[in-house]
Ligand SMILES: [Zn+2]
């Protein structure tokens with residue numbers, strides 16, 4: 001089912017506005033508070049024409065896999081979508097379109113962090129970030145090379161986890177002192193036991209096949225004070241994807257991450273010893289809950305020397321990740337600069353310590 005938002009005052013297309021956090025009409029300026037919208041209206045169950053070739057059935061679950069062709073309610077154009085797309089814009093009339101059947105059943109997100117950085121701000125921030133890259137080739141910084149900048153809601157799982165850690169270690173304290181002609185070393189041995197139970201809430205992992213895991217991890221942190229109960233209008237005007245991996249598929253990723261946290265915590269509680277030798281350590285991570293959430297990401301495609309570079313920006317905080325190409329010439333110049341400076345310092349020291357000059 002295709003959901004589109006029409007302005008109740010003037011009938012124009014509405015889209016989510018990251019500055020006000022509302023559903024906004026560009027033509028008359030009307031803003032609608034999404035949290036106050038009645039959910040049948042927000043999620044398009046009301047009067048919209050139903051234009052795909054499937055009958056609506058209780059099994060939202062099964063039928064969502066089968067629908068692949070959607071039509072724009074505005075202009076009738078066929079919407080070109082990837083199988084994982086859940087929100088897009090009509091390439092003919094530009095209207096924001098949400099595909100509600102791909103956001104239902106087990107694919108219904110429970111939480112969302114809405115975009116708070118708009119396209120113009122994202123573009124400006126990216127230009128500024130480019131200028132800082134002193135080692136990139138000349139001409140790379142030109143903002144005109146930005147090929148596309150796309151706001152995407154990326155699917156994430158947020159895990160609540162419990163980490164149970166047990167460790168036994170032998171630790172030592174060493175004291176040495178001199179008496180007469182002898183140096184004495186005294187070693188005390190301690191049996192150290194630790195048992196900890198730690199809860200971690202909402203540990204995120206991206207669940208999209210298309211997104212590079214490392215890049216997504218680096219976009220963290222997301223601030224959870226902006227987490228909202230999911231409503232479809234937040235997606236209006238953006239691209240959105242559904243998950244390719246369920247929470248069980250990705251558990252091993254958060255498991256190893258949180259194992260590390262518990263391990264570090266145990267190490268931090270054992271201090272004041274000269275040596276620590278573990279002879280037993282067991283860390284067990286248990287899933288308490290996993291919630292499906294959508295997080296905002298700006299993807300920037302950048303053209304340089306016939307190849308494309310991709311950068312990602314956290315759509316909530318503006319943090320940018322990605323690797324610009326390095327210029328060999330500039331790196332050489334940079335190192336020459338450094339060695340010249342180092343040489344200068346050595347010379348000054350030589351002069352200061354050389355008596356005759358004073
Ligand atoms: Zn309007």
Ligand SMILES: [Zn+2]
Pocket residue numbers: 072073074075076077090091092093094095
């Ligand atoms: Zn259209």
